[in-house]
């Protein structure tokens with residue numbers, strides 16, 4: 017069974033400060049978005065991708081993705097004000113275009129260098145019966161809870177913490193249920209699924225699934241991730 021992937025790519029990239037939508041920022045000559053979509057398709061388990069573009073950038077995004085030569089497998093819609101709005105719009109578009117959808121991935125364009133192997137791991141976990149799946153990494157730093165004044169309240173047991181990445185995977189039923197609650201906003205899709213009471217399974221992520229958020233992250237992408245991606249087969 018194949019999955020459908022939703023790619024929220026409508027963000028402005030304020031923290032990056034590139035003066036253009038972050039998804040279209042190039043790294044070694046290819047946009048973050050093109051790289052993210054190619055990685056999804058290279059996994060071999062994604063049959064269709066719906067990209068949520070900036071509302072004034074749908075044609076720009078369509079043109080950016082043209083080199084993939086996958087026009088039948090990739091559809092671009094205008095995203096929304098928040099990430100959750102963009103995902104909701106892309107989900108509705110995917111279900112209107114693709115029949116028989118069972119598994120849905122949600123993958124940030126900003127995580128452009130996610131290895132296709134992580135995509136497969138997430139899809140396989142959903143198709144083995146997990147209603148919701150997130151790729152994760154251990155937390156390497158000590159984490160402390162602080163109050164509004166910055167005073168440390170306590171140290172959190174980092175062994176019980178994981179840093180969550182994308183693609184996140186869901187059964188279509190569970191994701192639709194989570195997105196039926198209008199106005200509900202969360203920083204990730206699994207958070208909405210937790211709120212409607214479904215279990216979420218953590219599976220291994222990958223350091224290359226770094227979310228390109230700041231100029232520092234972009235430098236890491238240019239100097240480390242892009243060279244590594246060009247060396248590895250997209251397998």
Ligand SMILES: Nc1ccn([C@@H]2O[C@H](COP(=O)(O)OP(=O)(O)OP(=O)(O)O)[C@@H](O)[C@H]2O)c(=O)n1
Pocket residue numbers: 023024025026027028029030031032038039068095096097098099100102103124125126127227228229
């Ligand atoms: N209204 C929004 C906001 C974000 N995103 C997407 O959600 C992903 C994760 O968001 P983030 O990394 O925060 O991107 P931006 O919102 O662009 O960054 P910033 O918060 O710095 O502006 C990105 O691929 C972004 O394009 C989206 O589709 N629609």
Ligand SMILES: C[C@](O)(CO)[C@H](O)COP(=O)(O)O
Pocket residue numbers: 099124180181182203204205227229
């Ligand atoms: C979805 C996500 O990538 C999981 O870590 C993250 O929550 C996105 O956060 P952002 O502030 O929208 O980049």
